[in-house]
Amino acid sequence: MRLVLVGTSHHRAPVELRERVALEREQAATLAARLAEGGRETVCLSTCNRTEIYLAAEDAEQAERDAVAALAELEPEVAHALYRLRDQAAALHLFRVAAGLDSLVPGEGEILGQVRIAHELGTTGPLLDRVFRQALHSGRKVRAQTAIGHSPASVSSAAAALAEQVFGDLADRSILLVGAGKISEQAARNLRSRGARISFVANRTRGRAEELARRLGAEALPLAGIEEELARADVVVASTSAPGYVLDAAAVRRALGGRRGRQLLLIDLAVPRDLDPAIHDLEACYLYDIDDLQAIVAETLSGRRREAERAESLVAAEADKFHEWHAALDVVPAIASLRARAEEIREAELQKAEGLLERLDESQRRAVEAITTQIVNKLLHLPTVRMKQAAAAADGVLYAEAVRHLFGLGEDER
């Protein structure tokens, strides 16, 4: 069985092309089932950054042609953006994908779940089952043994991580959103995913504030109401299109009196800025603007890249293990034939000596059986090990042929 991969990703294809070959779950399952006809194994992995078809087939050429044709049916232009990998290279690629090493943001966590779902929806057999299970294992191992997925990879997730640095558990924290645009909503969703509660949404246009507040389960406020709520808020996220400051230091200073020294984190995602930079100088106030957050993201991404180097070696070791297992499959039939032949000879020789053996009692006969079996096993042990080693080093098929020739193992035994 050969492992074949045909696919495209953000490395080769722009989003306009990727979106045309992206598959819904049902489509991926249907395509996998269709390509698996004729005894093949198939898994279709489709995410926003990649569409890949993994096949296990005896005829690798034909499997590859079918996969290319299937993707070209979705979008003919994709043909020039496809990569084609086989066996060890295909397995290593899948392991890197599962570990997040091939992702746009190194170490992103979503891909592991996507690989798991693709595996579940696929039409798998011994080979793809093994390679996908091992890929999921190595993905989890990389996340457990390196810090590749620990740090935030976007401005809004950096803002949420900062909130956790200041307050710890965000469950009982009150968030005030200033501005009701997409950026505010994205930041709010990131904070909510970490347990925070969006208390208020303030916006110049009351209608938009109410609409976003409804979606987030918050209360809408006019911009003039911000100062009053500052005494209660723990995090302020500002992202309006106002030309000047929406909140100045004097207003925050007035609000501090009612806060009894509680920390206040202010995130300014707007350009031009919504929050007066002098706020940062006030006690227990921490103001981060878009440049600060981008610097944090750049630093954490460089940290992820450093961790990616460690992750690469873990993934390579896992891929080697898979390769050894896969390569051994080539020589397994020859080993099985050799052992069967040896056993056949042993039994035939014992049969010939039956006249002598029948004089022995039961325990003596068992001893003869055990000794002859041991001799066969000991004789075949080293050739078996050497053939498996040769298989891992790509000479396995040659060794298998040599063994068949030397021991006269017939075609019917293959």
Added chain:
Amino acid sequence: MAELLFWPALLLYGEAAVGYLGDARRPGVAGRAATWGVRLGWLAQTALLGVQAARRDGFPWATWAGSLNLFVWLVVSAYLIWGCRRPYRLLGLTVMPLAAVLLVVARAGGGTGVGGTSHYSNLFLVLHVGLVLAAFAGFTLAASLSGLYLWQERRLKQRAATVLRRSVPALATLDGLALRTVAWSLPALTLGLGVGLVRLVVDGDRVDALVLATGVTWLVWAAYLWLRFVAGWSGRRAAYLALAGFALVIVVRLALPATHFA
């Protein structure tokens, strides 16, 4: 036997101090090794205290050096409540070097062997020495938490791009833990001091410099709680006050004790 147990305890505390230093530079294996150093060192010192208690018919830590030995054990015990969790490893960087140095000082003063008997009753010694030392251990931990708070607060104020690189407890968590630690420790100090003062009055002894300094320490930590609960202090100001209170603990523990224990 006590001698045999002192060295593993010291070596493991020392290993933990070095490990935490390594963890501060590059988080990972060194931090885990340090955590195990604290755990095993604490077990060795617990055994040491156990041997001291078994060899002596009574409270064996009534001397200055002996009480320092017990103080180290209490500080490490208090640290172990949180210290083994990953975000608190930086706390170990402040606690464990102090523990290792004080253990050496305790040994130099003869506090890790089997000392002579005290003319005070065991109950009095347990209540007075035990409670005062437990309170001081709590204050030490609160000061360490406050130091970590100030370090992390400074990084947040500097808006360092590396602010998320290390796993550190949140500011609010550190602030709250320091407050809770002091809230448990001050009643212990109050009770321990009260028992000592009653004995002082009963025996007709004079108030010495150590008693006065301990009284001032009590006032500072009482002010800490009052300012936090009543005046609404928190964060940086409270952390500085905790460090001032800890400076007094050090003076009381190391600079003034000779006459008191004589």
